[in-house]
Amino acid sequence: MRDLSGRLDLCCINTATLGHRETIERIAERVARAGFGFVTPWRREIDEAHPQRAAAAIRAAGLKLGGYCRTTYFSADDAAGRRAAIDDNRRAIEVAAELGAPLLVAVVGGLSPHSTDLRGDRQAILDGIAALRPTLRACGVTLALEPLHPFYAADRSLLNTLAQAVDWCEALDDGGPRCIGIALDAYHVWWDPALDASIARAAPHLAAFHVCDWRRETRDPLLDRAMMGDGVIDLRGLRAAVEATGFSGPVEVEIFSRDDWWHRDPDEVLATCAERLQRCC
């Protein structure tokens, strides 16, 4: 397990942590000044018609790209909707490549409208992901499937456990160069009684590792994530298990916190992330 003390160059700030309040140029400057080595931007912050501008600003700040967030939901109520999602996600992959991001995070989408067909909708999502393989390979980008907490199964993601993500990676393996991986976020998986066994299985697929904390009494299932150390997740134990698989990517902080951290001064947020990464993760 790596020692993160004095090694913020191994750490990444997902821009959601700062509440999407500033331009990517300004954010990159702050993140670099706080000592971090990586930043992961969201699509809303990038002018996708001219991604080279953001890429240049991030490079000029001295940062590398952790990844790019995120796919449009693959689930839709008809074939046209599914095709539109695939087309949009192809464009996101191209932009990720132009930014220099090694991966695009995939949040796959929940049940399609009016559906109760878990199995059919999951298969439709898998088919959508499979259709992206040629673009991923052409661009040299990994699609990092992110299992989301089961709370979001209906409306955000039918990919809900790490074991399922490994199953999907295996199902999507067509024998060609590997282009599908997994983004593991502590917030979504910490509770899973099968987690240790699943991490071992996930070893060849782990592409990203996200941290934050789960508040013991969560006030909002989407936007009440806690700072590392302020919740109940054994983040150090989880990182040890992840790194024992050989994972050597950045440790990325992603905190959605509408009522707390998103109101604070961005430099305070970054300083707290830095301190907690070294002390609690």
Place this chain on the structure above:
Amino acid sequence: MRDLSGRLDLCCINTATLGHRETIERIAERVARAGFGFVTPWRREIDEAHPQRAAAAIRAAGLKLGGYCRTTYFSADDAAGRRAAIDDNRRAIEVAAELGAPLLVAVVGGLSPHSTDLRGDRQAILDGIAALRPTLRACGVTLALEPLHPFYAADRSLLNTLAQAVDWCEALDDGGPRCIGIALDAYHVWWDPALDASIARAAPHLAAFHVCDWRRETRDPLLDRAMMGDGVIDLRGLRAAVEATGFSGPVEVEIFSRDDWWHRDPDEVLATCAERLQRCC
């Protein structure tokens, strides 16, 4: 799969569905009048010093007991707290027997205060359950372990999937007469990609089956359950899978709905449950 049309005698009302607004005598009368065969009361509705009074009222209404809700959390911050929980749960088992309930539902508790030790806390809960076996056997009551949605892992239950519940039943099997089973609630498990396989494994252990529905955009993770048919769960498919294992117990409605059904006239709630059980489950 049983046909529920005209067979409300196979169906059960968990009194939580009515919002705990009336005495058990009044509730039993309403539930019987609406045609149901079973009722499952909560401890708060029973005078545990004189459970025979409630038992007589339920019998007089012509109802059977589906079960009794529920255990005190087994998790606590010290040995004295854990012993107190076990003692309290012993009393609940005795009362279940005096009521004539075949089972006590177990909600096992979340992380103990200030703990991040999932594995240790889960083992402490298992030890607490194991200590109840002599009382369960003496009373002829089954402890029905209810896996709760992963959203509640921190504060309500470290038992979070059906697969884990089966693992716990197997771990708690000491070769004596069976006294531990599983209460499967659609609300908690519908999202699980491993559900079909887990139901097959759970066959010898299934003791109770609860229904309600998951609202596509849930407003509160605890108290915003929907009426069957108003959400995204394939309740008929789930009941088919459960009954294919040989399960022949009642289909029990349990709806926590602070802002909707708990405000409605109890007879309207019961009539809606009756109609939806027959049409949507």
